[in-house]
Amino acid sequence: MSLREFYQEVILDHDRTPRNFGVLTGEPTCADGDNPMCGDRIRVCASLEGDRVAQVRFTGSGCAISVASASMMTEAVAGRTVDEVQTLFTRVHTALTTGEPIELPGDLAVLMGVREFPMRVKCATLAWHTLRAILTGEQRATTE
Numbered sequence: 001m002s003l004r005e006f007y008q009e010v011i012l013d014h015d016r017t018p019r020n021f022g023v024l025t026g027e028p029t030c031a032d033g034d035n036p037m038c039g040d041r042i043r044v045c046a047s048l049e050g051d052r053v054a055q056v057r058f059t060g061s062g063c064a065i066s067v068a069s070a071s072m073m074t075e076a077v078a079g080r081t082v083d084e085v086q087t088l089f090t091r092v093h094t095a096l097t098t099g100e101p102i103e104l105p106g107d108l109a110v111l112m113g114v115r116e117f118p119m120r121v122k123c124a125t126l127a128w129h130t131l132r133a134i135l136t137g138e139q140r141a142t143t144e
């Protein structure tokens with residue numbers, strides 16, 4: 001299996017069985033994300049405990065990359081502090097939007113494969129923009 005096939009396999013797995021998909025109970029803070037380029041629409045909800053992102057879940061629909069990226073994001077940020085999440089956002093965003101060789105932790109590494117498809121970069125960053133909207137007190141995010 002080539003690296004490329006491996007990347008595709010991980011993305012398809014997250015798309016088929018997205019992690020943390022569904023409504024978050026309690027009184028979470030939510031934001032809606034929209035990627036009009038592709039038609040991806042997701043809603044991300046997070047519960048914060050102090051300066052920590054305790055739990056994140058998402059709903060919505062979109063292409064395989066947008067769903068897989070949201071799924072990976074929820075796993076990557078749960079339990080991290082808001083500062084750590086902001087730093088991770090910047091790393092992911094820089095990794096996807098520039099040619100810089102940045103190492104991403106865990107399954108997020110496969111997002112680097114999306115750089116080969118510039119049209120899909122916004123699909124991959126949508127969930128991250130939406131989560132950041134929550135952290136900055138906004139209710140919606142768009143990739144436009």
Ligand code: ZN
Pocket residue numbers: 035038039040062063064065066122123
């Ligand atoms: Zn998409």
